[in-house]
Amino acid sequence: MPSDAAAKGVKLERYASGGALLLRRVASGKFVSASSHLLFRATVLATLALVFLFALHYPSLLSRSFSLASDGSSSSVPGASRSHASHRSLLASTSAAATYGSERWQKEIRRSAKPGRDGGLSVLVTGAGGFVGAHCSLALKARGDGVVGLDNFNSYYDPALKRGRQQLLADRGVVVLDADINDALLLEKLFEAVPFTHVLHLAAQAGVRYAMEAPQTYVASNVAGLVSVFEAAAKRADPQPAVVWASSSSVYGLNTDAPFSEDHRTDRPASLYAATKKAGEAIAHAYNHIYGLSITGLRFFTVYGPWGRPDMAYFSFARSIVAGEPITLYADARRDFTYIDDVVKGCVGALDTAGRSTGSARSGKKSGPAPLRVYNLGNTSPVPVTRMVAILEKLLGKKANKRIIAMPSNGDVPFTHANVSHAAHDFGYRPTTSLDAGLRHFVDWFVQYYKLDIKIAKPSTTGKKPAAATKKKASATSASS
Numbered sequence: 001m002p003s004d005a006a007a008k009g010v011k012l013e014r015y016a017s018g019g020a021l022l023l024r025r026v027a028s029g030k031f032v033s034a035s036s037h038l039l040f041r042a043t044v045l046a047t048l049a050l051v052f053l054f055a056l057h058y059p060s061l062l063s064r065s066f067s068l069a070s071d072g073s074s075s076s077v078p079g080a081s082r083s084h085a086s087h088r089s090l091l092a093s094t095s096a097a098a099t100y101g102s103e104r105w106q107k108e109i110r111r112s113a114k115p116g117r118d119g120g121l122s123v124l125v126t127g128a129g130g131f132v133g134a135h136c137s138l139a140l141k142a143r144g145d146g147v148v149g150l151d152n153f154n155s156y157y158d159p160a161l162k163r164g165r166q167q168l169l170a171d172r173g174v175v176v177l178d179a180d181i182n183d184a185l186l187l188e189k190l191f192e193a194v195p196f197t198h199v200l201h202l203a204a205q206a207g208v209r210y211a212m213e214a215p216q217t218y219v220a221s222n223v224a225g226l227v228s229v230f231e232a233a234a235k236r237a238d239p240q241p242a243v244v245w246a247s248s249s250s251v252y253g254l255n256t257d258a259p260f261s262e263d264h265r266t267d268r269p270a271s272l273y274a275a276t277k278k279a280g281e282a283i284a285h286a287y288n289h290i291y292g293l294s295i296t297g298l299r300f301f302t303v304y305g306p307w308g309r310p311d312m313a314y315f316s317f318a319r320s321i322v323a324g325e326p327i328t329l330y331a332d333a334r335r336d337f338t339y340i341d342d343v344v345k346g347c348v349g350a351l352d353t354a355g356r357s358t359g360s361a362r363s364g365k366k367s368g369p370a371p372l373r374v375y376n377l378g379n380t381s382p383v384p385v386t387r388m389v390a391i392l393e394k395l396l397g398k399k400a401n402k403r404i405i406a407m408p409s410n411g412d413v414p415f416t417h418a419n420v421s422h423a424a425h426d427f428g429y430r431p432t433t434s435l436d437a438g439l440r441h442f443v444d445w446f447v448q449y450y451k452l453d454i455k456i457a458k459p460s461t462t463g464k465k466p467a468a469a470t471k472k473k474a475s476a477t478s479a480s481s
């Protein structure tokens with residue numbers, strides 16, 4: 001136990017008085033002598049010198065993140081952009097139980113990547129903490145494929161939701177790394193550790209209208225990040241995997257021919273978001289042409305469902321309706337809303353039929369042409385946004401406080417409508433979920449996840465009155481379950 005004096009921050013000083021040796025109390029601050037000042041300064045200088053040397057020799061470490069999801073470390077990033085996310089990586093590395101490239105790290109990655117069935121795929125899923133990425137990872141794992149995920153868990157929307165999805169995957173033995181697709185060295189280490197058969201590249205900066213606020217994050221994720229993934233798949237992986245990646249219905253931009261077919265013009269994007277996705281399709285062409293990389297782009301049409309993205313209209317409207325807050329509807333807007341389970345089946349079908357890459361990382365040459373494909377994954381039945389709101393109102397048992405305005409000039413397009421005949425022909429893609437049924441699944445999850453005391457209306461076909469919502473723990477309802 002410290003003495004009372006020490007505990008109070010005082011020191012006892014000997015002094016002579018009248019021949020007697022006495023003790024007196026002196027504040028400890030007064031004892032900070034010139035020599036301890038010097039010592040302090042020397043320590044600070046030495047530390048700065050060490051940091052400088054470290055940064056000089058290992059600059060790439062400053063932009064790398066590599067903790068394993070399973071170590072339980074949480075490092076959500078303040079700020080809205082993916083490009084900001086990597087700055088926390090040094091923290092992630094020091095807190096990780098199994099560090100990047102270490103034997104334990106490799107062992108964990110290989111375990112997660114190992115298929116649980118003969119002929120199973122081994123898939124690297126980027127954006128696995130995201131909405132579509134998490135559902136696809138669960139579905140692949142459920143059918144016996146090996147999956148390794150990565151995600152930078154940025155705070156474009158609530159990172160807690162992404163951590164929740166990560167936990168769902170961890171519960172099923174799927175590792176999701178805290179990592180950024182722009183970290184070339186990390187991707188290299190991943191491909192060194194595992195001969196992935198496929199990459200499902202879903203990490204991106206999503207959201208059409210946010211591109212006006214944060215244009216550079218779209219370039220960083222959707223252009224630079226895509227190049228980073230293609231570079232690693234083409235030059236660092238041996239053998240090269242096939243890549244399936246998320247393009248967007250927004251590439252149709254100002255196209256007015258409907259339904260949208262892959263053969264239609266896509267050279268008039270209405271938003272920077274759409275432009276980066278269109279750029280991605282051009283970049284895919286180049287990597288396929290030069291390196292023989294098998295590449296499939298999937299144009300998603302307004303995907304919705306449980307564990308969805310809170311920035312999307314159906315989700316934010318549901319929150320506003322519950323909170324009694326106003327919502328703004330763009331007059332006459334229509335969307336080909338596509339339910340997550342249908343999209344997951346499309347993604348899995350695209351992976352299964354991707355065809356091999358023909359290039360070699362070692363020789364840098366390709367042995368012949370490799371598949372280069374692009375598909376619409378939509379629902380084929382556009383619905384007015386006002387109808388989507390009416391379904392939500394009915395399910396939630398509450399009227400929305402609606403404000404209807406003309407569509408602003410914010411990158412939005414008035415309608416989307418998918419022709420999916422190519423996907424149907426090549427891998428049997430057939431969307432089966434109506435907006436009514438899909439939103440019901442969403443609201444079921446929404447009420448459970450946010451623990452809302454809401455009675456959900458039964459489907460109109462039953463003609464029954466609203467029943468109490470179940471209170472059991474929220475779970476994914478995708479093909480994974």
Ligand SMILES: O=C(O)[C@H]1O[C@H](OP(=O)(O)OP(=O)(O)OC[C@H]2O[C@@H](n3ccc(=O)[nH]c3=O)[C@H](O)[C@@H]2O)[C@H](O)[C@@H](O)[C@@H]1O
Pocket residue numbers: 206207208247248249250251300301302303311312313314328329330331333334335385412413414
């Ligand atoms: O299909 C796609 O390619 C895109 O789908 C969605 O984009 P969007 O269709 O604009 O989805 P929401 O932001 O959820 O908007 C849905 C509809 O609600 C309308 N809306 C949106 C916001 C609002 O305040 N009011 C409103 O009426 C929009 O005009 C749109 O018609 C996603 O956010 C994109 O990431 C994705 O790439």
